[in-house]
Amino acid sequence: MTWDLGLIYKTAEEAWADAKEVGQLAQKAEKEYKGKLTDAKTIVECLHLYERMAELAGKVSNYFGLAMETDYTDSEAVANSNKADSITTEAYTRTSFIDSELVEADDAVLEEAIKAGGTVSNYIKDVLRGKPHLLSPETEKVLTALGEFMETPYNVYNQAKLSDMQFDDFTVNGKTYPLGYSLFEDEYEYECDTDVRRAAFRHFSDKIKQYENVTAAAYNAYVTRDKKIADLRGYKDVFEYLLFDEKVTRDLYDRQIDVIMEKLAPHMRKYAALIKKVHKLDKMTYADLKLSVDPDYDPRVSIEEAEKYVADGLAVMGEEYVSMVHEAFKDRWIDFATNDGKCTGGFCASPYGAPASFILLSWQNRMADVFTLAHELGHAGHFRLCNNSQGYFDTQVGNYFVEAPSTINELLLTGYLEKTGDDPRFKRWVLSCTVGKTYYHNFVTHLLEAAYQREVYKIIDEGGSVQADTLSQIYKDVLTKFWGDTVELTEGAELTWMRQPHYYMGLYSYTYSAGLTIATKMSKRILKEGAPAVADWKKALAAGSTVTPLEFAKMAGVDISTDAPLVETVEYIGSLIDEMCELTEKIK
Numbered sequence: 001m002t003w004d005l006g007l008i009y010k011t012a013e014e015a016w017a018d019a020k021e022v023g024q025l026a027q028k029a030e031k032e033y034k035g036k037l038t039d040a041k042t043i044v045e046c047l048h049l050y051e052r053m054a055e056l057a058g059k060v061s062n063y064f065g066l067a068m069e070t071d072y073t074d075s076e077a078v079a080n081s082n083k084a085d086s087i088t089t090e091a092y093t094r095t096s097f098i099d100s101e102l103v104e105a106d107d108a109v110l111e112e113a114i115k116a117g118g119t120v121s122n123y124i125k126d127v128l129r130g131k132p133h134l135l136s137p138e139t140e141k142v143l144t145a146l147g148e149f150m151e152t153p154y155n156v157y158n159q160a161k162l163s164d165m166q167f168d169d170f171t172v173n174g175k176t177y178p179l180g181y182s183l184f185e186d187e188y189e190y191e192c193d194t195d196v197r198r199a200a201f202r203h204f205s206d207k208i209k210q211y212e213n214v215t216a217a218a219y220n221a222y223v224t225r226d227k228k229i230a231d232l233r234g235y236k237d238v239f240e241y242l243l244f245d246e247k248v249t250r251d252l253y254d255r256q257i258d259v260i261m262e263k264l265a266p267h268m269r270k271y272a273a274l275i276k277k278v279h280k281l282d283k284m285t286y287a288d289l290k291l292s293v294d295p296d297y298d299p300r301v302s303i304e305e306a307e308k309y310v311a312d313g314l315a316v317m318g319e320e321y322v323s324m325v326h327e328a329f330k331d332r333w334i335d336f337a338t339n340d341g342k343c344t345g346g347f348c349a350s351p352y353g354a355p356a357s358f359i360l361l362s363w364q365n366r367m368a369d370v371f372t373l374a375h376e377l378g379h380a381g382h383f384r385l386c387n388n389s390q391g392y393f394d395t396q397v398g399n400y401f402v403e404a405p406s407t408i409n410e411l412l413l414t415g416y417l418e419k420t421g422d423d424p425r426f427k428r429w430v431l432s433c434t435v436g437k438t439y440y441h442n443f444v445t446h447l448l449e450a451a452y453q454r455e456v457y458k459i460i461d462e463g464g465s466v467q468a469d470t471l472s473q474i475y476k477d478v479l480t481k482f483w484g485d486t487v488e489l490t491e492g493a494e495l496t497w498m499r500q501p502h503y504y505m506g507l508y509s510y511t512y513s514a515g516l517t518i519a520t521k522m523s524k525r526i527l528k529e530g531a532p533a534v535a536d537w538k539k540a541l542a543a544g545s546t547v548t549p550l551e552f553a554k555m556a557g558v559d560i561s562t563d564a565p566l567v568e569t570v571e572y573i574g575s576l577i578d579e580m581c582e583l584t585e586k587i588k
């Protein structure tokens with residue numbers, strides 16, 4: 001049930017040995033290259049050494065960080081992770097002179113270095129691109145040294161949520177039920193017994209509300225940090241700063257939020273009405289939105305069956321891809337366990353230079369978990385391709401398309417399932433997986449988060465600050481705008497701002513729908529054309545961060561310079577909902 005971090009390092013001693021080497025490489029860089037980055041040959045040599053250091057630092061941080069993610073109550077794991085972070089921060093502080101000296105070098109020298117740089121060429125280009133925002137060498141050094149504290153808000157958030165928050169049992173109609181963070185998000189939100197589901201929502205909300213001030217303080221520190229850095233570095237506003245490294249324009253960002261808020265809302269209200277009707281609810285509340293259209297039909301899935309579903313569903317991606325899927329199960333890349341102190345939700349980490357990816361899940365034997373698994377394996381497949389094709393610096397894939405290879409796997413799985421039966425009830429169930437899981441999660445949940453986040457950053461950008469009640473009000477406004485009067489906002493709905501770790505990862509939330517827009521078009525191509533489309537897709541994935549989001553989409557045959565693919569995707573979601581409504585009439 002647990003993953004095997006031994007795939008990165010056999011023992012912790014081995015990892016500490018590499019951590020030591022990270023420090024030594026940083027010292028070597030400082031001793032041999034500081035003050036000397038004036039000719040192309042020296043620049044390229046130094047950057048290759050730095051590349052090696054960064055690669056090892058990533059491996060070490062992942063090894064100790066991942067151990068902590070599975071149990072935040074394990075104080076030794078937390079201490080190890082902190083220690084590893086300190087070591088890498090120190091190494092980056094020592095080597096912060098590199099960027100400062102690079103931007104001061106002659107243009108002709110840099111051009112020569114870029115030509116001769118190989119895997120470090122794009123790194124040089126990116127440093128030059130950021131030149132207008134670079135501060136003096138001493139200031140850069142101080143900022144890097146303070147780097148590990150920059151993540152303190154996220155650590156506080158996680159400790160409050162995963163270690164300190166203890167949920168009491170609750171009772172409904174004489175029966176007692178246990179409650180926990182994951183238990184609520186993975187089980188009770190989908191619970192068919194309306195009394196139990198709504199009671200769980202109430203108890204969950206009451207508990208998290210007790211932590212709203214500490215969470216708001218951590219979050220305010222986080223977003224204010226972004227604003228301070230944006231100002232110090234001379235960005236026009238905090239948005240320009242947050243989108244700069246992503247190579248995404250403000251237009252592209254705003255469009256994603258505005259188009260979906262306006263055009264998807266009517267379809268989703270129809271979907272909410274369908275849930276209410278099918279479940280014969282007295283009213284549709286926020287606590288009922290995760291209900292599946294046909295929960296009785298939802299098969300329980302064992303881990304063995306999941307492997308078969310995913311392998312068959314992704315067979316269209318080719319033999320090599322499927323063998324990676326089997327490898328993930330056989331070699332224990334996946335942490336299925338549901339223990340206290342474990343990070344909620346799911347993610348996939350693919351340390352550069354390790355032979356495996358690491359997938360964290362909260363496995364509940366549901367079909368929805370199979371979709372999550374296909375999703376995370378999409379990240380693994382992406383990084384296997386680009387880690388094997390590019391140097392370390394060219395695998396720092398931006399958020400805008402990082403969720404495309406993951407969400408496309410969910411769609412390919414749906415495409416496969418659709419072909420396995422044509423009974424109306426089965427068909428509706430498959431559609432409900434796509435709408436209720438894939439599109440709901442990426443186009444609704446994360447999108448509403450993105451709309452909320454944009455409002456928060458607007459306040460911060462104007463020099464304001466945010467407290468628990470401001471955040472709740474913003475969240476409530478966003479929900480009201482989207483759901484109208486179709487969904488009653490149960491007390492506690494406004495606290496959703498407390499639940500998502502992505503708020504501590506820059507403007508991450510909006511990228512899910514951006515990725516899925518590309519994935520929607522691409523999956524249609526793959527299901528229709530087969531091999532040639534798969535080849536295009538793999539080529540785009542292998543490109544890593546050598547391409548911008550626009551170029552990436554273009555390699556996949558999708559033009560995101562206009563809003564057409566997005567509008568088309570929204571219409572497609574609408575058509576799926578219409579089809580579900582029609583099938584429901586038939587089934588009756």
Ligand SMILES: [Zn+2]
Pocket residue numbers: 375376379403406
């Ligand atoms: Zn993902």
